[in-house]
Amino acid sequence: QLQLVESGGGLVQPGGSLRLSCTTSGFTLRYYAIGWFRQAPGKEREGVSCISSSGGMTQYSDSVKGRFTISRENAKNTVYLQMNSLKPEDTGVYYCAVRPGSPYVCSVMGSEYNDWGQGTQVTVSS
Numbered sequence: 001q002l003q004l005v006e007s008g009g010g011l012v013q014p015g016g017s018l019r020l021s022c023t024t025s026g027f028t029l030r031y032y033a034i035g036w037f038r039q040a041p042g043k044e045r046e047g048v049s050c051i052s053s054s055g056g057m058t059q060y061s062d063s064v065k066g067r068f069t070i071s072r073e074n075a076k077n078t079v080y081l082q083m084n085s086l087k088p089e090d091t092g093v094y095y096c097a098v099r100p101g102s103p104y105v106c107s108v109m110g111s112e113y114n115d116w117g118q119g120t121q122v123t124v125s126s
Contacts, residue, residue: 001025001026002115003117004115004117005022006021006117006120007021007023008020009120009121010123012086012122012124013124014088015085017085017086018086018122020036020080020083020120021080022036022078022080022096024079024098029079030053030074031103033103033106033107034096034098034099034106035051035097035113036048036070036079036081036095037096037108037110040091041092046092047107047110048064048108049070049108050106050107050108051071051072052103054104057105058070058106059108067084068083068084069081069082081094081096088125089124090124091125093120093122094120095116095117095119096117097113098115
């Protein structure tokens with residue numbers, strides 16, 4: 001059974017850092033691109049970042065570019081999202097998801113992903 005479990009969220013002050021993990025099981029991670037998404041209260045889900053199967057391609061939304069870094073360790077079945085210089089507007093529930101189709105590209109369009117984790121809460125506040 002395919003499963004994605006996000007962890008690493010929490011409460012952090014503005015300017016702080018967090019590293020999220022997306023631990024997967026039930027499928028061979030190295031064959032799939034993975035995306036990170038977030039949803040703030042009262043707002044639509046937003047694509048944050050994505051990474052191709054080998055890590056050769058990454059994408060970031062304009063709102064996080066230069067502050068967030070996505071990476072993966074296929075041998076550990078895990079994808080990471082390092083978040084630095086956090087801002088209050090980064091607050092939300094963060095989800096990872098699996099993108100079917102070509103593993104060599106990725107996208108921050110949520111409609112291209114078909115399996116999602118339960119999410120981890122990130123709160124940036126003083």
